[in-house]
Amino acid sequence: MTAVSDSLVIARRNLIRMGRIPEMLVFGLIQPIMFVVLFTYVFGGSIQVGSSNSTQAYREFLMAGIFAQTVTFATAGAGAGIADDMHKGLIDRFRSLPMARGAVLTGRTLADLVQTALTLVVLAVVALIVGWRTHENLGKVLAGFGLLLLLGYAFSWIGALIGLTVRTPEAATSGGLIWLFPLTFISNAFVDANQMPAFLRHIAEWNPFSATVQASRELFGNLPPGFRAPDAWPMQHPVLASLIWSTVIILLFRTLAVRKYRRAAG
Template sequence: MSTLTTGTAITERPAIRRTSLWQQAWIMVKRNMIHTKRMPEMLSDVTVQPVMFVLLFAYVFGASIQTGDVSYKEYLLPGIFAQTIVFTAFIVATGITADLEKGIIDRFRSLPIRRSSVLIGRSVASVLHSSIGIVVMAVTGLAIGWRIRGTIPEAVLAFALLILFGFAMIWFGILIGSWLRSVEAVNGFMFATLFPITFLSNAFVPTAPMPGWLQTIAEWNPMSALVQAMRVLWGNGPEFGDDAALPLQYPVTATLLWILALTLVFGPFALRAYYRRTAD
């Protein structure tokens, strides 16, 4: 422990205790969750918005959407789950950009911590943030008639795929948050990209009535594979035969491949953009 002499007073400096990367990351997770606790309105995007989508589609649009023998409410819920986890990228991007704008990242750089701990902490906190929305939607779905009709291992696998897909999308959020210079720019860009991705899929409507070229795009959308995997594992929708696109025939495998592909594509670019933005 060192000492600092100021006039006649002697102030002792606390010793710097070495911490591991995971300890540093956990401190960042707690820092982000404390923000959420102090500003609960930050949860509106994973509480109010998903519930609003569930009620609007289930009771306003649901009557005009044909899903065969499957209840539209059960058809809908996996799509809402997927939409919420995809927007994890939005949360990460705005959080990183806000910290960069306010100079908080520069303050972190003055501390004896690794730069990667900030990213890990932000990513884990964002997944926890979205997980609150998943719980809220599950309760809402149960209240309106949605049920999990598969086995317990299948149900657990579906939720695991959902969380893993959220982690894969985080790399996209880190890339955009490090690339754009303001929260307003991030908001505009993410709305312009994530909303078409979620709606141009099988999340809310079947792809069969779509024009041929649009149906192909929707069925090869990574989100469609995730949604179909959850429907199959939860027993909420029909399985597809040999005439369907490969991601819909083997949705669990396709989802795992998409998770790996998104991570390999966006991960290196995201890290490079973040390190360049925070370089000396």
Template sequence: MTLAQSFRDSSVVAKRNLTRMFRVPEVIIFSLVQPVMFVVLFSYIFGGSIALPGAGTDASAYREYLMAGIFAQTVTFATAGSSVGIAEDMQKGIIDRFRALPMARGAVLTGRTFADLVQTALILLVLAIVALFVGWRIREGVLDAVAGFGLLLLLGYAFTWIGALIGLSVRTPEAATSGGLVWLFPLAFISVAFVPSENMPSLLQPIAEWNPFSATVLAARDLFGNLPPGYEAPDVWPLQNPALASLLWSLAIIVVFRTLAVRKYKRASA
């Protein structure tokens, strides 16, 4: 099986999933509800009550600080969609149909995760427009902003491989829904997405500082120019070098979980 054929097979599967997505636009609409609610709730309820280093309780500063965390939460929560989609395909026997075709085994999962990445990018675009209405601004150059969004999407893509493994490991789509989200909430909230790590209990600070979620959020925040004036990152390597740490975390997650997911798929379809 050549690399070119694997790419073609993955493209066919991705097209199939994208076609289904656009035929059911409610999926995208409902995927936007939660992040938009988070933007509004955190901006206008918690903004002004959470102290930031160098900015105090300035509500406008917190809105800019917040948005990278909301973006990261949105792209990683797409993991649940990957889990459910693959679990449904397994349950309905669609995976068995793919097995009967002369196609690369990994193409089914690669195509699915790529389609999820496209959907996530569309949601992120709409969410960024909503963020502009609540006061968020990009204060660095265009290339820096593109790099920030690129790191966010790369993290989201990496997490879809975790979702793929979960979807292959459970028996029903209902189980995939819970399994795809239950571990994401502590990962997102024990990070620097919504509050600085120094505001957390000492036991949680190392977890937040070495969290791949934190590295990506801080890197995006820096590239967007949304760090509070005079902000100094904690003296730990991932937060001192957030862009590099984010890139390394995402690539490591892709390598590990793609390998595990493809192996699980081969065993499940053997």
């Protein structure tokens, strides 16, 4: 209970800091909104999914990918924030307090989760404006957003590890983004994985990012007419695969990040 209390205190500290710097939220929204506009109105008429070539079908197919990309790109912010705290010596001040060692990282990732949730709400409103619609009940839609947030929380622990490993916030930002581009684009986020070359298709099918995207599409009811999911197990059972991937990432990278934090603060 002490560790939980300490984590909530650190989370509150980070949320207050975020509230005083609204540019962080605004700039975090610009990129996903640009992706929505570009892929919907520039590429939407040229990309076919399933048996339909309508812009509306691709618009609904696309949005789960944009949502997932948005929550994973928050990794860079998490890493930069922790690297900044390390660089300014704030972590040394936390060390002098009688608090759980893992609370600093847990509090930071929880604050990032709240920010990601707010970003998703705004992005969902923008998606509705450009024509995105869901075709399932409210429970399934909320479950889809829950899987997206779980993936974002899992990736924030990867960002935490990167932030503890590099020396400057700038390096954390670069290190947090460079590997995300191949991860998100070699997936089913923007195109049907069935249309990829064989070696890329297998990577996309077993990509944890793809599992969450596919699960969200099913829960939102955004699978286009005639769409056939790949035969790979994660694509046939995307909800379960998404839960497994996110849980494994959290357990693995939280362990590594807390161990790195203790070593860095020792």
